[in-house]
Amino acid sequence: MNITVLVLFGSFALLMVLGIPIAFAIGVSATLTFLLFMSVDQSLSIVAQQIASGLDSFTLIAIPFFILAGNIMNRGGIALRLIDLAQVLAGRLPGSLAHVNIISNMLFGALSGSAVASAAAVGGVMAPIQKREGYDPAFSTAVNVTSCPTGLLIPPSTTLIVYSLITGGTSIAALFLAGYLPGIIMGLSLMVMAGIISKRKGYPVAEKPSLAEVKSAVRRAILPLGLIVVVIGGIISGVFTATEASAIAVAYSLFLSLCWYREIGVTDLPKIFIDSVVTTSIVLFLIGCSIAMSRAMAFGDIPLTISSFMIGISDNPIIILLCITVVLLVIGTFMDMTPALLIFTPILMPVMQDIGIDPVHFGIIMTINLCVGICTPPVGSALFVGCSISGVSIGQVMKPILPFYLVLIAIVLLVTFVPQISLFLPQLILGY
Known part of the structure; x- marks a missing residue:
């Protein structure tokens, strides 16, 4: 068994x-x-078979559709309408533009299901406005980078769809509902920290919006927000599956961007489709290879060995959860979210089952821990995108981002050790 672990993880590293x-x-x-x-022939054959069979899933069809919907929304003017709504919601809070950035990321991230798309779309609009109003670009970048992962928790989320597939059918509806409160709490906590820092630095407060501006912003954002109602409402009520909902999301976003708002034209569609195909190919090939690795781990009894080892350290669930939290936080700094989820969920799931952690709660634990990783160097995709959008170096942003890291870690611990934060809505609405 030692040689199996050494070969698998040693060669990977x-x-x-x-x-x-x-x-x-x-x-x-x-x-x-x-x-x-x-033998070599058998090894190559089984890896190829695992990649092919792993991708032969109706559930996985949701991923390319949600990616396409996110790309359409990113270029279809929907982000601007959500930013207008966020400006109304932020009101006269200290550092109001920072709050606008966070709320916009929560709204747009929930619609697109992508932290990177949210960081690019919202950050691209907000960065020049904040700079013009006297905000430190490094602070603005820190706010944008740490708030964009909220969309990975607030559904629809392709991350939770992948987790459902890995775990053999954990309810997607329950996972989607479980992500709402952690995602909202994360966003609100970041707003509190942004407000404290903004007040100390004397950042400007926006003027009170007029009633006409409020009505206009709400009216402009109703249709984009309607997508969440249609998709999530349809899944929870059982009208359609998550896969069917993803196709509806494409049709809905295409109608808004192409026909209603007319922010994109027919000539823009080939580029959007090609970009979506490229992204989808990368994600699905990664999923296929990760399923082959999971099969190799199962073949060598690696999950069972690791589970026995961790249970041997302590039989106290709190200690085990702390160890897993530290492991996931470290993994997230070196590995992107999707491969980390695919590789380590099968390893850690037996441990969670042994200590009685609910699979839905564990899905949120995995997601929220890895959300921190995409904001941190050396591999943090959201960090790199956010810095490139604002033109601020990673070195410049590290000091102002530290207080927000502390907030994120505090929320990780809160969600990990208070399962009702994740399970309240699934139990209330679905009777989970």
Whole structure:
């Protein structure tokens, strides 16, 4: 067993250090692990079969559709309408533009399901406005980077769809509902920190919006927000599945952007489709290779071994959850969210089952921990996108982002150790 763990994770770490793309590193390390038990032909065959069979899932069709819907919304003027609504909601709070950034990320991230898309769309609009109003660009970038992952918790979320697939069918409706309160609490907590810092630094407060401006902002945002009602309401009520909801999201966003707002034209669609296909190909190939790695781990009894090891450390669920939280936070700093979810969910799930953690709660624990990782160097995708949008270096943003990191870690611990935050809505609405 020791040699199995060494070959799987040792080869994976070596390939990552050598700069091999993560999907190929995962596939090669899985193949090398199978070579310990079977011939070259058999190893290559089983890896190919696992990649193909792993992607043969109706649920996975939701991922390309949600990616396409996010790209359409990103270019269709929907972000601007949500920012207008956020300006009304922020009112006269200290550092109102920072609050506008956070609320906009919560709204747009929930619609697009992508932290990176949210950081780019909202940050691209807010960064020049905040700079013009006298905000420190590094502070504005820190706010944008740490608030964009809220959309990975507030549904619809492709991350939670992937988790459902990995765990063998954990209710997507329950996972979606479970993400609402943690996502909202995360956003509100970041607003509190942004308000404290803004008041101390004397950042300007926006003028009180007129009644006409409030009505206009709400009216402009009603249709985009209607997507959440249609998609989530349809899934929870059982009218359609998450996969069918993703197709409806594409049709809805296409209608708004192309026909209603006319922010994009027919000539823009090929570029949007191609970008979506490229992103989808990367994500699905990564999922396929990760499923092959999961099979290799199961073949070598690695999850059971790790589970036994962690239970052997302590039988106290609090200690085990603390250990897993630290592990996930560290993993998130070196690995992007999707591969981390695909690789470590099968490893940690037996541990969670042994200590009685609900699968829906564990899905939120995994997601919120890895959300912190995409905001941190060296691999944080949201951090790199946010900095590139604002033109601020990572070194410049590290000091102002530290208080927001503390907030995120506090929320991680709160959600981890208070399961009702995640389970309240699924129990209330679905009787979960």
